[in-house]
Amino acid sequence: MRRRGTTITTVALVIFAAAGVAACSGSGGSAKPHTTASSGATGASGTSGSLGTATTLPGGAPARAAPVFAHYYLWWSGTHWKSRLGPSYPYSQQPPPLPASLASNGCDAQPSYSGAQLVDVPAPPLGLYDQDDPATMKAHVEQASSAGIDGFVVSWSGTGAADQGATSRDFNHRLDLLVAAVNAHNAQGGRRFGLMLGYESLDNSRNPRPAATIRNDLAYFTQHYANNPAFQVPQYGSKPVAMILDSRRIPTNELRDLFQPYRSTLTLIGDEHGAAEWQRGVADIFDGDGWYWSAENPYTNSHASTTLTKLSTILHGAHKLWFAPMSPGYNKSNFGVGGTCVPRNGTQTLRTIYETNAKSTPDGWMVISWNEFFENTYVEPSARFGNTYLAAIRALHT
Numbered sequence: 001m002r003r004r005g006t007t008i009t010t011v012a013l014v015i016f017a018a019a020g021v022a023a024c025s026g027s028g029g030s031a032k033p034h035t036t037a038s039s040g041a042t043g044a045s046g047t048s049g050s051l052g053t054a055t056t057l058p059g060g061a062p063a064r065a066a067p068v069f070a071h072y073y074l075w076w077s078g079t080h081w082k083s084r085l086g087p088s089y090p091y092s093q094q095p096p097p098l099p100a101s102l103a104s105n106g107c108d109a110q111p112s113y114s115g116a117q118l119v120d121v122p123a124p125p126l127g128l129y130d131q132d133d134p135a136t137m138k139a140h141v142e143q144a145s146s147a148g149i150d151g152f153v154v155s156w157s158g159t160g161a162a163d164q165g166a167t168s169r170d171f172n173h174r175l176d177l178l179v180a181a182v183n184a185h186n187a188q189g190g191r192r193f194g195l196m197l198g199y200e201s202l203d204n205s206r207n208p209r210p211a212a213t214i215r216n217d218l219a220y221f222t223q224h225y226a227n228n229p230a231f232q233v234p235q236y237g238s239k240p241v242a243m244i245l246d247s248r249r250i251p252t253n254e255l256r257d258l259f260q261p262y263r264s265t266l267t268l269i270g271d272e273h274g275a276a277e278w279q280r281g282v283a284d285i286f287d288g289d290g291w292y293w294s295a296e297n298p299y300t301n302s303h304a305s306t307t308l309t310k311l312s313t314i315l316h317g318a319h320k321l322w323f324a325p326m327s328p329g330y331n332k333s334n335f336g337v338g339g340t341c342v343p344r345n346g347t348q349t350l351r352t353i354y355e356t357n358a359k360s361t362p363d364g365w366m367v368i369s370w371n372e373f374f375e376n377t378y379v380e381p382s383a384r385f386g387n388t389y390l391a392a393i394r395a396l397h398t
Contacts, residue, residue: 051097066363120382121382294372
């Protein structure tokens, strides 16, 4: 799984009405804001609440000048759920129960089952889904599209072998299933949905992958998907968009050697965090920049807007693309795994981060995330929150 957690972030609260969006309580704790509890929709309680269910949102989703994408992860299977929910979780129970209680401050969790490391699970009818099931991909695409999300930034790395294929590893197989689901959705003639690649340049130990591994993975991706309509995002040209996650961890000369050959095939987006990292000499490698900022905190940092605007000004001055992050919150502070917490405070955190980061005039948004349940950045329908965050995203105007 990704292990992200930078802690710099945003600024003053800007609150606007989001019709149909529920809020949960959020108060207390050092360096955490005091907010007033408010009533919410089914499953929006910060503590326990009734279990929410998932639906596609009714009616038409908004068209936006700056497209909204969500980081999407391919690791969820029965084995992976068990590794995070522990041996005591009642896997056969329907609907799946909440695995932990969550305090009113939105941060402090207590497991309800021995070994559980999650505070929430996907909502019925999907429940503890398997991404090897095409129905899972179909449901995710439909749910996201109904909320006005324009596509997924699909997190992927291959085997690194020169002869890998679609069945060489689970991620390759699931990428194929997602591509098929997107193309099937678009063939129905409704709201177009697209994919970007989020290439995982670090291995599971958070070290840069060997150069040969990266080359072979990119060769596989371009051979199989460079001309696939699922990866066509017209707003950014005719080439697939590939964000190189954690690019900042790779020396500039190595980046140039690895990615310069793909400038004619891919629209390459860096993951350089701030002006200083961008100005280390990557402007001739990347066509733009994003910022995977999963722990952005709008309550403890007043410099986010200035920091992001400085970066976007440099990018736009060089006719480069800028993708701003957006997140509903972050919580990796429980169950003995360490980390920090940015409370969701209902939808307040999402809306404040959006208002703050919008000042950087992004060419697109990257929501963190669709389905990262371990770091608690997910926006997909869940047992605790139902469709709260899809409704909130739909209510945003860009």
